[in-house]
Amino acid sequence: MLAETxxxxxxxxxxxxxxxxxxRRRFLAAARIAAYSLVPVGLVMTGAVDWAVSTAFSPTAWVGFGLLGGAWLLFITTRAVERRRAGGSRKERKAAAAAARGDTVEPAASRPSLGGSAPAAEAPKAAEASKAARPKASAADDDFSDIEAILKKHGI
Known part of the structure; x- marks a missing residue:
């Protein structure tokens, strides 16, 4: 009775x-406000409010919600344990997947491009190794050289 009031x-x-x-001649906003304000009366008339009140004050309903929460917690925990047993950490799984696809990165590619930390003797070797790994210049490289020339012309 109180909820309906x-x-x-x-x-x-x-x-x-x-x-x-x-x-105030804001008819669209007024129609939207009227629509929202009719919802509570509609819920009362359909009986949804009685159902919600009887559920909110029912100890059996709260125990049911607790059991559902416990089941969800068990499900999530078992999934996490299963993932850890299956393949180690996420980084290891990503590295294994990349190795299987052949997406490996050259060792020299992870070094800084400005030199500072790499010894002087290793820098030419890494450059030669990366040049040997690349195929010869193709038509696509010619397109990029045109783009590079335009960028240099504009000082970029």
């Missing part, structure tokens, strides 16, 4: 606000 009061207040909004 509260819902009716909320709806009446919402319709009042919608009327004031319409008076």
């Amino acid at each position: 509260i819902c009716s009061a909320v709806s009446a207040a919402g319709l009042g606000i919608a009327a004031i909004t319409a008076y």
Whole structure:
């Protein structure tokens, strides 16, 4: 009985606000406010409020919600344990997948391009190794050289 009264009061207040909004010639906003304010009365008339009130104050319903939460927690925990047993860490799985696809990175590619930390003797060797790994210049490289020339011309 109290829930129905509260819902009716909320709806009446919402319709009042919608009327004031319409008076200010904001008809679209007024229609939207009226729609929201009619929802509580609609819920009362369908019986949804009675069901929600009886569920909220029912100890059996709360025990049921607790059991559902416990089941969800068990499910998530078992999934996490299963993932850890299956393949180690996420980084290891990604590295294994990359190795299987052939997406490996050259060792010299992870070094800084400005030199500072690599010894002077290793830098030419790494450059020769990366040049040997690359195929000869193709038509695509010619296209990129044109683009590089345009960028250099503009100082980029």
